Amino acid sequence: MTDERRRTHVPRLPGPLTFLLVLIAALLLPLALVSSWTAAVVTDTDEYVETVTPLAEDPHVLAGVRRELEIAAVRAMARTPAAGQQTTQVNRVIKQVTSDRRFRTVWASANRTVHQQAIAVLENDNSNVDTSGSYVTIDLEPLVTYLERDLDRSGIPTPRVAGATFINVMKTSDLEKFRSGYVAIDRLGYWLPIAWVVLVIVLLLTARRRLATLGRLAVGSIITLLLLAAVLSVARDRVVERSPDEDLLGAVWDTLASSLWTSLWTLVIVAAATLLVRIVVGVVLRTRNRGHALPR
Secondary structure, X not given: OHHHHHHHOOOOOOHHHHHHHHHHHHHHHHHHHHHHHHHHHHXXXXXHHHHHHHHHHOHHHHHHHHHHHHHHHHHHHOOOOOOOOOHHHHHHHHHHHOOOHHHHHHHHHHXXXXXXXXXXXXXXXXXXXXXXXXXXXXXXXXXXXXXXXXXXXXXXXXXXXXXXXXXXXXXXXXXXXXXXXXXXXXXXXXXXXXXXXXXXXXXXXXOOOHHHHXXXXXXHHHHHHHHHHHHHHHHHHHHHOOXXXXXXXXXXXXXXXXXXXXXXXXXXXXXXXXXXXXXXXXXXXXXXXXXXXXXX
């Protein structure tokens, strides 16, 4: 029996090494969270398009698109006798074009191209996508075609709009600043979350004081997750304020990051609950030990 216990005995780590592993696990958690989110949402074109397609009904997106369409219509009509006239009718047609299924389809297709451009810039790969421009842009040309057709049908003859119509989303030079970080996170993918789970299991199996170790891990996780929340907030403000269309990029950022924020706050709640359980169990155990120590 004694030999069997020796064979199944799990060696315990010394306190300093346990503390070091707790620190590593706490630091690894936010990175694992960002890594899994990047793999699931950011790098997957289909998932990205599915996530941002509902923004076709977002007021900030509609405002930006309608503004560009109005500029295009004014530019086209400047060469006609109707220049400066029928503004109300033109705006009505623009609203009509951006309120039906055609806009949702164009928006989804344009964002597929946007995603391909952005990933090409981040990966420094221009083999299949043209990344020579100064901006990652949303192409509105198909929408302009619909606008011209609807204006003609409404009795407002409109020459073909000269020049491209698009929305500048973000400078490629700004995206390039995220290249090294993106490549590192992208390569780790789902391996980082797996590594974190394995580390926590090993840590709890080998710690001398498992309850105390669990509490320290909970505290460390809460701190690093809150730091991640602060970094995300600052990063959003810094990135959005450099966009030519802050409201539109802000809407896209918030939609993409919504699942990340949900996961982040869920983990904070789980860590806080774990810490609370650790405190309650610790109090109960201390009370019980004191009761056993009292003379009878």
